Amino acid sequence: MKLKHKLKVTPYPYQVEGIISGLQMRRLLIGDEPGLGKTLQSIGIVDTAGVYPTLVICPSSLKINWQREFEKFSNAKALILDNSNRANWPYLLQMQMYSVVIVNYESLKKYFVWDIKGTQLSDIVFCPHIKLFKSVIIDESHRVKDASAQQTKFTKGICTGKEWVILLSGTPVVNRPEDLVTQLSIMDRLKEFGGKPKFMLNYSAGQNLADLSSKLYERCMIRREKRTVLTDLPDKTRMELLVEISNEDEYYTASRDLATYLREYRQCTEIEVKKKMRMEALVRFMALRSLSSKGKVAQASDFISTFLENGKKLVVFCSLHEVVDELKKVFPTAVSVTGRDSMEMKQYAVDAFQNRDDVNLIICSIKAAGVGITLTAASDVAFIEFPWTYADCCQCEDRCHRISQKDNVTCYYLMGKGTIDHKLYQIIHDKRCIANEIMAASDDIPTDRRYFDELIGNLFPDDE
Numbered sequence: 442m443k444l445k446h447k448l449k450v451t452p453y454p455y456q457v458e459g460i461i462s463g464l465q466m467r468r469l470l471i472g473d474e475p476g477l478g479k480t481l482q483s484i485g486i487v488d489t490a491g492v493y494p495t496l497v498i499c500p501s502s503l504k505i506n507w508q509r510e511f512e513k514f515s516n517a518k519a520l521i522l523d524n525s526n527r528a529n530w531p532y533l534l535q536m537q538m539y540s541v542v543i544v545n546y547e548s549l550k551k552y553f554v555w556d557i558k559g560t561q562l563s564d565i566v567f568c569p570h571i572k573l574f575k576s577v578i579i580d581e582s583h584r585v586k587d588a589s590a591q592q593t594k595f596t597k598g599i600c601t602g603k604e605w606v607i608l609l610s611g612t613p614v615v616n617r618p619e620d621l622v623t624q625l626s627i628m629d630r631l632k633e634f635g636g637k638p639k640f641m642l643n644y645s646a647g648q649n650l651a652d653l654s655s656k657l658y659e660r661c662m663i664r665r666e667k668r669t670v671l672t673d674l675p676d677k678t679r680m681e682l683l684v685e686i687s688n689e690d691e692y693y694t695a696s697r698d699l700a701t702y703l704r705e706y707r708q709c710t711e712i713e714v715k716k717k718m719r720m721e722a723l724v725r726f727m728a729l730r731s732l733s734s735k736g737k738v739a740q741a742s743d744f745i746s747t748f749l750e751n752g753k754k755l756v757v758f759c760s761l762h763e764v765v766d767e768l769k770k771v772f773p774t775a776v777s778v779t780g781r782d783s784m785e786m787k788q789y790a791v792d793a794f795q796n797r798d799d800v801n802l803i804i805c806s807i808k809a810a811g812v813g814i815t816l817t818a819a820s821d822v823a824f825i826e827f828p829w830t831y832a833d834c835c836q837c838e839d840r841c842h843r844i845s846q847k848d849n850v851t852c853y854y855l856m857g858k859g860t861i862d863h864k865l866y867q868i869i870h871d872k873r874c875i876a877n878e879i880m881a882a883s884d885d886i887p888t889d890r891r892y893f894d895e896l897i898g899n900l901f902p903d904d905e
Contacts, residue, residue: 446489448514452481453673455665460485462663463607468628470582470608470657472664475751475821476678476851479609480510483578488515492576492605493540498596499580501545502743505683505858507580508543517541522552531570542574546584549595562594571598576605581747583610585627586620593623600627611751613662618644618653630661667820667849674849677838681866682744686736686857693859695732699725733860734761734826741825741855742771745802754794754801754819758837760808760826768804768825775802778810787814794818807837816840823853831869 442465444457452460456478463469463486471479487495497507497519508519519541522530530552533539544552556566577600579585585593600606606628614620622640625631634640634656644653658664667674686692702722741757745768748755759765765779776790787809794803795818803816807828810816819841828834841850856862 444485444489446485447516448481448485448488449516450481450514452485453478453670455670455673456482456485459663459665460489464490466661467604468606468630468661470610470613470624470628470662472610472613472662474666475611475748475753476849477665477667477670477674479611480507480580481514483607483609484511484514484517486607487576487578487605488517490576490605493517494534494574495541495576495578495605496571496574496599497541497543497578497580498546498549498599499543499578500584500743500747501547502684502740502747503580503682504543504545505685508541509683511541519543522548527552531573534570534573546592546596549592549599553599554595557591562598565594565598567598574599574603576607577603578607578609579627580609581750582608582624582627583612583615583620583750586615586623588623588626593627597623597627600629611753615750615752618647618650621657625661628661633660671849677850677852679852679854679870681854681856681863683856683858683863684737684740684744686733686860687739688732688736689859692729692732692736692857695725695729696861699729729861730826730865731761733857733862734759734764735767736860737825737855737857738764738767741823742768744853744855745772745823748821748823749801752801753821755803756794756816756819756822756841757802757804758807758810758822758824758826759804760806764825765804765806772802772804774800775804776800777804777806778814779804779806780809782809791816805837805840807833810837810840814840820849821851821853823855825855827854827866827869829869834869 442461444461446452446460459471459473459482463471463482471482473479473482487493495517499507504521508521511517511519517540518538520526520530520533520539520543522542522544526533530542534542553568553571554565555568558564558566579596579600585596587593608624608628610624613624619641622631622637625634625640626637631637631640635643643649699722702725745755745757757768759768762779762781765777769775769777776793778787778790782790790803791814793800794816803819807826822838822841824834824837828837838850838852854866856866
């Protein structure tokens with residue numbers, strides 16, 4: 442079967458195979474490892490089949506990314522559910538103003554459940570407008586493996602009767618074969634395995650797993666590992682993830698203050714005064730960047746938790762001590778490499794991350810860990826903050842991308858929505874700060890006058 446799609450990008454060959462399989466199976470689980478493009482494949486299935494409107498259920502930190510990916514890869518317009526559209530989202534769908542709706546697991550009750558009269562699925566009264574959705578995509582579907590959890594019941598109720606249901610998870614089986622029971626039920630596939638009693642009898646004790654695997658692949662699952670599709674992949678894949686910041690009001694106040702100050706700076710002509718003003722502008726700019734970083738911690742924690750559920754190791758880069766400390770509160774078993782750690786502590790952290798199965802997260806300072814260490818136990822890197830130059834970004838990414846690394850390395854850059862992050866990232870990666878690379882600049886604050894003026898000019902145009 443040859444794929445005739447309307448996507449705005451050309452999928453890799455293995456992604457084409459995934460889309461074709463999805464078009465044939467209709468109700469399926471895409472279990473590819475993180476970084477292989479499960480999002481693109483599910484969009485390709487829905488878009489090629491034309492089964493809009495579609496509902497995406499995903500972790501909170503990935504909502505904006507799903508919106509951007511749908512609009513990047515297809516012509517579909519996506520709506521993230523919030524209080525402003527809580528009442529009128531069905532109207533927006535019926536008027537075809539949007540063809541995709543995105544919601545996080547925790548908000549399913551808020552938007553789709555009218556009443557709960559008891560503990561059973563049949564006791565839940567759903568909003569009748571869920572019938573508008575022709576397809577449902579469930580990201581990180583292992584989150585609904587517990588049949589007794591409300592979110593699982595809500596997800597199951599929304600998917601009931603749907604011809605197109607696509608589950609995405611890099612770890613569909615977290616601990617035991619029975620983790621698959623509710624996921625198969627949501628896909629309306631459990632009866633093909635004899636129902637829950639027979640499934641548990643056949644597989645729950647860990648027996649007949651080869652038979653289970655064969656049936657899954659034959660009926661409703663596709664799964665590839667990075668190492669099996671390396672010929673299709675580039676050495677590195679960079680992904681920009683837009684996330685909400687928790688300190689929006691504080692950030693925007695500081696942003697307006699900086700923009701006002703920069704107008705005065707540009708109008709100043711006296712060299713000495715302008716030099717002092719530039720240093721003050723730099724201080725304010727760094728404060729603004731710090732606010733963006735701190736505001737991302739909550740959503741970054743959600744992203745990290747979601748990623749680690751896939752059973753893969755992750756390297757996280759940041760700069761501020763406050764960010765490191767907040768992350769270590771959320772992930773107390775994580776190891777770290779920062780400027781506050783002794784050489785012995787740094788080496789212990791690296792060795793533990795490289796060699797121990799129970800250490801799956803390392804939190805790194807850009808300055809302390811950007812060069813000289815090897816972290817090839819992971820093939821995934823996340824930046825909550827990022828360096829000033831393209832060269833330094835590469836140095837951090839290359840802690841995982843070394844000679845001994847056989848996997849493609851996926852680099853996630855978390856950008857604060859409505860902040861300077863995205864523009865700054867574009868400047869760094871588009872212009873690649875050639876002058877600073879030649880001068881062997883590090884990730885220190887850019888005090889060079891020309892560089893700073895150009896940076897600020899790009900971030901805060903005169904007309905702002």
